[in-house]
Amino acid sequence: MGFKCKSCIGTWTVFVIVWLELVLAVDVNLLTDLGLDLLPDRTKINISLEEYTSVITTYLKLKDDTFEEVPELKVYRLDNLRQQNTSKHPLKMVFPISASTEQAESATLRIFLPPQDNDSTTIKVRLNQILGPRRRRILQDKELYLSKQSPKWCDIDVTKAYNSWLNGQKNLGLELVCLGCNNNLNPKLAAITALIYNVQKRSKRDLSIDKRTISNCGPRHQKGKKKKCCRHEMNVTFKDLPFIQLGSIVEPQWYEAGFCHGLCPPQYNFATNHSRIQGLLHQIKKNEARAESTKNTIPKTCCAPSKLGDLQIIMVNRNDPTKLDVHTWEKMRVLECACS
Structure with missing residues (x-):
């Protein structure tokens, strides 16, 4: 019994080490892709009021107001x-x-x-x-x-x-x-x-945003029924994420990222002609499989992003800690969803 327990502990330890290595590798790749792998010396950061107001004005002009x-x-x-x-x-x-x-x-x-x-x-x-x-x-x-x-x-x-x-x-x-x-x-x-x-003004705007975010969802469903594929709201606050490097972001402190969720019934909101054909074949194979008691080999379409948007980020210049830079992180926000 003791031998089995030691064996289990050893196996579990190896699993945890491998899992941590995979997670850390993903973290490093993410930070590198976002330009957060090399940060300025925080003891030397010295951003003047004039530098901040100048850069923030540029940032606000670039900021996408689709959902915010x-x-x-x-x-x-x-x-x-x-x-x-x-x-x-x-x-x-x-x-x-x-x-x-x-x-x-x-x-x-x-x-x-x-x-x-x-x-x-x-x-x-x-x-x-x-x-x-x-x-x-x-x-x-x-x-x-x-x-x-x-x-x-x-x-x-x-x-x-x-x-x-x-x-x-x-x-x-x-x-x-x-x-x-x-x-x-x-x-x-x-x-x-x-x-x-x-x-x-913001309370009025929120109403228009709500209509726009459900525009591809069809009519509202009755309580208890599952909703069709559409875009849902997802607010991301950088300080809540497990990366201390995100603390170097000056603006924004949070953003509305969005995500896709819902059912993809037949002939509903296809992303491409390919997904339209896949949905059709899924139905044909589903009927054949039911008649022949076999498995359906064509999967149904899934709710996924069909249009992505960029996100503007202000960070301290890694080479000159008295300056700020506006960076564009590509494909950070879900704008529309469809069955793919």
């Missing part, structure tokens, strides 16, 4: 910054953001921090949203990589705070705390950049 609304870029600057003793007290900033009918896909605090006199240039900070005299909400703990020689741009996500202000919460500002250090965090410049949607 194209957001608008808004920039809130603090040009006249009051000097504060940040070595003893948190840095406080209040941006001119008030309630509106908008909603942010993403919002980022961008601060231009001065050269550091301290020995430590790698510091950990905490960004809080100020809710009251003694009330704070932690937005993010983040490691910043500063410089002794020159000022450097750093960014921290503030989407939760930004959306709460749009929803009517009183804007008392942000608070940046240096954890366990006394570095100079007085920014030379500071801004919040946000990609926003008008909620009222």
